[in-house]
Amino acid sequence: xxxxxxxxxxxxxxxxxxxxxxxxxxxxxxxxxxxxxxxxxxxxxxxxxxxxxxxxxxxxxxxxxxxxxxxxxxxxxxxxxxxxxxxxxxxxxxxxxxxxxxxxxxxxxxxxxxxxxxxxxxxxxxxxxxxxxxxxxxxxxxxxxxx
Numbered sequence: 001x002x003x004x005x006x007x008x009x010x011x012x013x014x015x016x017x018x019x020x021x022x023x024x025x026x027x028x029x030x031x032x033x034x035x036x037x038x039x040x041x042x043x044x045x046x047x048x049x050x051x052x053x054x055x056x057x058x059x060x061x062x063x064x065x066x067x068x069x070x071x072x073x074x075x076x077x078x079x080x081x082x083x084x085x086x087x088x089x090x091x092x093x094x095x096x097x098x099x100x101x102x103x104x105x106x107x108x109x110x111x112x113x114x115x116x117x118x119x120x121x122x123x124x125x126x127x128x129x130x131x132x133x134x135x136x137x138x139x140x141x142x143x144x145x146x147x
């Protein structure tokens with residue numbers, strides 16, 4: 001099974017100029033905890049991600065009172081991705097190593113084509129032991145996005 005078989009295709013995206021408030025509203029409206037960040041509207045060139053945790057830790061907890069604060073001030077850059085044709089087992093290993101619950105999926109050109117979540121993988125996992133290891137690795141304290 002490949003990432004493209006279980007990913008959420010064509011995810012809603014933010015841009016670095018999107019306000020944090022608008023990003024939070026998009027997360028609520030689409031019932032997601034992460035938004036890929038692309039260079040501009042209509043683009044699929046990934047420049048980062050912003051999570052609900054990024055908004056909480058890097059925006060609210062740091063005392064940024066302005067809802068107009070741009071996503072670029074709270075997003076995570078240089079995120080690890082997997083290709084659409086990557087085996088799910090390899091995606092699981094990457095997610096565990098990087099301690100991320102969601103990972104952007106890109107095509108052979110590096111363009112964003114989907115998002116894959118821990119829940120997607122666990123629901124489709126054929127190897128319960130590997131899925132268990134992935135969840136354990138992801139859940140270790142102080143993962144990649146805890147700064």
